[in-house]
Amino acid sequence: MKLIQTVKELQTALDDVRAQGKTIGLVPTMGALHAGHASLVKRCVAENDVAVVSVFVNPTQFNDKNDLLKYPRTLEADCHLLEGVGAAIVFAPSVDEMYPEPDNRHFSYAPLDTVMEGVHRPGHFNGVCQIVSKLFEAVKPDRAYFGEKDFQQLAIIREMVRQMRYPLTIVGCPIVREADGLALSSRNARLSEAERVSALGISQTLFRSLDFAKGHTLAETKRFVEEGIASVEGLRLEYFEIVDGRTLQTVSSWDDSDYIVGCITVYCGEVRLIDNIKYKEETK
Ligand code: PAF
Numbered sequence: 514m515k516l517i518q519t520v521k522e523l524q525t526a527l528d529d530v531r532a533q534g535k536t537i538g539l540v541p542t543m544g545a546l547h548a549g550h551a552s553l554v555k556r557c558v559a560e561n562d563v564a565v566v567s568v569f570v571n572p573t574q575f576n577d578k579n580d581l582l583k584y585p586r587t588l589e590a591d592c593h594l595l596e597g598v599g600a601a602i603v604f605a606p607s608v609d610e611m612y613p614e615p616d617n618r619h620f621s622y623a624p625l626d627t628v629m630e631g632v633h634r635p636g637h638f639n640g641v642c643q644i645v646s647k648l649f650e651a652v653k654p655d656r657a658y659f660g661e662k663d664f665q666q667l668a669i670i671r672e673m674v675r676q677m678r679y680p681l682t683i684v685g686c687p688i689v690r691e692a693d694g695l696a697l698s699s700r701n702a703r704l705s706e707a708e709r710v711s712a713l714g715i716s717q718t719l720f721r722s723l724d725f726a727k728g729h730t731l732a733e734t735k736r737f738v739e740e741g742i743a744s745v746e747g748l749r750l751e752y753f754e755i756v757d758g759r760t761l762q763t764v765s766s767w768d769d770s771d772y773i774v775g776c777i778t779v780y781c782g783e784v785r786l787i788d789n790i791k792y793k794e795e796t797k
Contacts, residue, residue: 574640711747
């Protein structure tokens with residue numbers, strides 16, 4: 514496995530790969546890797562000749578400076594994990610390498626980015642699109658892999674790829690959970706023992722709501738989740754929206770769409786956690 518820190522070196526290595534007619538897969542990450550990332554990389558390794566994993570804590574997507582400062586940075590452990598799952602290249606550039614000058618590009622994919630995280634983290638998706646587009650342009654992958662835990666991010670990246678006509682396939686991968694149900698997240702490492710117990714209330718409430726939804730209206734189900742989260746000590750709900758899985762706009766009845774997802778963001782102490790649940794699976 515090669516560790517590469519500059520775009521130039523990365524492009525030289527990948528030009529060679531392409532010249533041999535090999536396919537390239539990309540898994541963009543911010544490091545602090547866990548089994549969720551490992552599942553993306555394993556799929557990328559299985560479906561491409563060469564798997565590239567980027568590890569870069571992207572400053573432009575943090576609207577909260579404190580969150581950026583506290584974001585875990587664990588490159589050595591990340592490389593160890595990546596070697597174990599068969600990544601060929603780890604691309605871990607510096608901030609100056611990715612942003613030699615300020616990035617003034619503005620990405621706007623309304624209405625996908627004007628709801629949920631778009632409301633609560635202004636500028637976040639603009640930063641995500643800035644870095645992901647830079648990575649797509651540097652790596653020119655055949656396929657790129659993203660987790661469904663960041664459900665809104667995945668929808669926005671798909672839309673960016675469609676509008677920018679990047680010649681690549683976006684592969685969305687299912688959420689990976691701890692045995693007890695908590696969605697894996699690099700942020701979980703910041704939870705105290707007591708907070709970890711509270712955090713479990715998020716997935717438990719979502720799973721219970723799946724059953725509840727069978728005999729209740731969408732509005733009742735929304736209230737069920739809101740009250741469920743409020744009843745867990747240590748959790749503070751930021752939002753819970755039940756949306757069309759493609760447009761991300763709220764729906765008001767189970768009949769409004771064939772693809773319905775509940776998206777939630779909850780503070781557990783100071784740690785902001787997101788999760789989602791599919792009430793109606795996408796029919797392809
Ligand atoms: O999902 C993430 O970890 C980040 O938003 C991404 C896609 C790597 C861009 O920095």
